[in-house]
Amino acid sequence: LFWFPGLTFPHSDSWVLESQKVRSRSASIGFVGQAAAHHPRRKRILEAIQRAGLPLLQKSIPQSESLAFYASSLLGLNASLNGDLNLRFFEVISSGSLLITDSLAPDSGIGCFSLMGCAFEEYRNEQELVEKARYFLGHPREAFELAKKGQAWFQSHFKEDMRRAMFQKIALDGIQPEIFPMPPQEKTFYFNRPED
Numbered sequence: 001l002f003w004f005p006g007l008t009f010p011h012s013d014s015w016v017l018e019s020q021k022v023r024s025r026s027a028s029i030g031f032v033g034q035a036a037a038h039h040p041r042r043k044r045i046l047e048a049i050q051r052a053g054l055p056l057l058q059k060s061i062p063q064s065e066s067l068a069f070y071a072s073s074l075l076g077l078n079a080s081l082n083g084d085l086n087l088r089f090f091e092v093i094s095s096g097s098l099l100i101t102d103s104l105a106p107d108s109g110i111g112c113f114s115l116m117g118c119a120f121e122e123y124r125n126e127q128e129l130v131e132k133a134r135y136f137l138g139h140p141r142e143a144f145e146l147a148k149k150g151q152a153w154f155q156s157h158f159k160e161d162m163r164r165a166m167f168q169k170i171a172l173d174g175i176q177p178e179i180f181p182m183p184p185q186e187k188t189f190y191f192n193r194p195e196d
Helices: 013-019 040-051 062-072 087-095 112-117 125-137 140-157 160-173
Strands: 026-033 056-059 073-078 098-102 121-123
Touching: 013 087, 013 112, 026 062, 026 121, 026 125, 040 056, 040 125, 062 073, 073 087, 073 125, 073 140, 087 098, 087 140, 098 125, 098 140, 121 125, 125 140
Parallel strands: 026 056, 026 073, 073 098, 098 121
Antiparallel strands: none
């Protein structure tokens, strides 16, 4: 059993670099995705941002356009559907936008990214999201510096050839990626209960 978040990241290195050529970032929160009837939590999150009067740019666009869109915003919003470490996590950090993502359970593995120097912000509820978004929109230099750490992590650990090499080691050699170690497994002991 192996853990490989972002395995299906669909963008090439050249596409990532192209998205980073954006000359200026608007002081806005970028979000790519749907928030209709089938996404009530996302809808509440986006409505909270709008009620707070924060500049939200939401689009439903092809995935091939998502990196450039995120790269044009200071902040990139993630609202996972199943509490999972999704592709949007990797798209936002690779674009150089500061990722603001919902807090995920430790079992999602999100903590290992912080340990490896990948910078992003987490929110636990709509109020905390609004507070953090307002803070970073008002402190763009700080947002930019944190975003650069996330982008640097991506460039150092997750470029196309690196992903390919990690997958080959899994598929051909059964070797787990060093950057994504499986958590230690608890040992279960079985014993027979002595008869009375």
